Amino acid sequence: MEIVCPHCSQPVQFPNDLSSAGASIRCPYCQEVFQLPGSGTPVPPPWHDPRQTSPTSPRYSQPHTTSPVGWILLGGVVSIAVAVGVWWYSQQSYRSRVNQMTQDIRERAKEEMGRIHQQVASDAIAQYQITKRNGTAMDAFVQAGVVAAAFLQAKDEANYQKWKAIERQEAARAGIP
Numbered sequence: 001m002e003i004v005c006p007h008c009s010q011p012v013q014f015p016n017d018l019s020s021a022g023a024s025i026r027c028p029y030c031q032e033v034f035q036l037p038g039s040g041t042p043v044p045p046p047w048h049d050p051r052q053t054s055p056t057s058p059r060y061s062q063p064h065t066t067s068p069v070g071w072i073l074l075g076g077v078v079s080i081a082v083a084v085g086v087w088w089y090s091q092q093s094y095r096s097r098v099n100q101m102t103q104d105i106r107e108r109a110k111e112e113m114g115r116i117h118q119q120v121a122s123d124a125i126a127q128y129q130i131t132k133r134n135g136t137a138m139d140a141f142v143q144a145g146v147v148a149a150a151f152l153q154a155k156d157e158a159n160y161q162k163w164k165a166i167e168r169q170e171a172a173r174a175g176i177p
């Protein structure tokens with residue numbers, strides 16, 4: 001610790017434990033003996049001293065209402081809570097986006113498959129009509145079967161039944177029992 005000599009105003013260093021004993025000390029500058037304060041904190045001299053406003057002044061060591069460590073801990077807890085909240089929200093919105101996209105893809109795939117089946121069936125009908133004009137009865141029978149199979153793939157039962165009937169007619173025409 002440090003104290004200002006009341007005789008010569010020089011700063012005098014002394015061990016901490018001496019101050020609590022209220023011991024006497026001899027100033028190394030002016031050789032005068034004076035007593036250290038017993039409280040353990042330096043007593044400000046009655047005359048003006050610029051070190052009164054320095055960080056070693058007693059006013060500064062008074063306990064704070066909220067310690068800086070408390071504020072740091074509170075800040076850390078709040079930061080973690082905010083980070084967890086942001087993470088959770090982003091996870092939820094990511095999952096819902098993935099679910100929506102998966103559903104959209106399934107819907108589109110279903111539509112696309114339906115479109116493909118319809119295309120296959122209409123192509124088969126076109127081929128049946130060409131075969132009917134240019135081919136044998138046997139060719140027409142085979143092609144009618146292809147059209148019926150296409151509607152079965154498309155799960156179009158009405159058209160499947162219709163083309164099974166046409167297939168049977170073509171079979172009769174071709175002489176197939």
Ligand SMILES: [Zn+2]
Binds near residue numbers: 005006030
């Ligand atoms: Zn002195």
